[in-house]
Amino acid sequence: MNYSIAIDGPAGAGKSTIAKSIAQKLEFIYVDTGAMYRAIAFYFLRNGIKPEENQKIQECIHEINITIEYEGDVQQVILNDENVTAHLRTEEVGNMASKFATNRDVRLKLVDLQRNIASTKNVIMDGRDIGTYVLPNANLKVYLTASSTERAKRRWLELKNKGIESDINEIEQDIIQRDEQDMNREFAPLRKADDAILLDSSNMTIDEVVNEIIELYRKGLIN
Structure with missing residues (x-):
């Protein structure tokens, strides 16, 4: 039997960081759905296609192939045989x-790929x-959130550590808009799914959130 954990939540809640850590500790496959959507967005941006151009999206959606590979423990996103990982975090x-992501054709394409992975792996x-x-039948569902102020602060610090100057107020407004x-x-x-567990990470460290979700997973195995 394959086990699946679903973590949902708004932008900047720390979902990816948390999920990657849990995947390493439990030896699960981490499927970065956000990176997949960013890869498709990067494809459209590169080709000058706008979100409202539904016909153009329909015409080229079948030409797009996205896979997830790993070099050691580092995830690589491959778009049509090109590693585009470095372009996805802007x-x-x-x-x-x-x-x-609001486009139905875009979402259906990626959902099929994501479900296929979950059908064969933990x-x-x-x-x-x-x-x-x-994954409506995921064994464990978590809705991870944090205040918009805290999420903006985290993003600002992330950019600062990379040497990128930014305005924390603009970041928060972008988060609220998203x-x-x-x-x-x-x-x-x-x-939030009806059967998901709400977890507010505003006042929690990364390790505290990771340990909480792993404990929920272990309780699920016992039950």
Whole structure:
């Protein structure tokens, strides 16, 4: 039997960091759905296709192939045989990924790939609609959140540590706007699954969140 853990939540809640750590500790496959959406957004940006150009998206969606590979413990995102990992963490790509994610054709393509992986491996997956749509039968579902102020602070510190100057107030406004987009999109909006466990990480360290979710996983095995 394969075991699956779904972690949902808004932008900047720490989902990816938490999921990667848990995957290493439990020896699960980490499926970075956000990176997949960023890769598609990067493809469209590179080819000059806008989120509202549905016809163009339909015409080229079948030409896009995205896979996840690992070099040691480091995830690599491969877009049509090209490693695009280094291009995916910019603010522009992140904002565009949220907009393209509202497109039904984009989402269905990626959901099929994500479900196929989960059908053959023990996986942990994070995103906006994993527990509600992608893996509705996941063994453990967690809705991870934090205040917009705390999420902006984390992102500001991340950029600062990389030597990138930014405005924390602008970052928070971008986060609030992205939350609004994700929660109100027509197809598979961001929301807490009825059977998901709410975990607010505003006043928790990364290790505390990781340990809490692993404990929930172990309790699930016993039950």
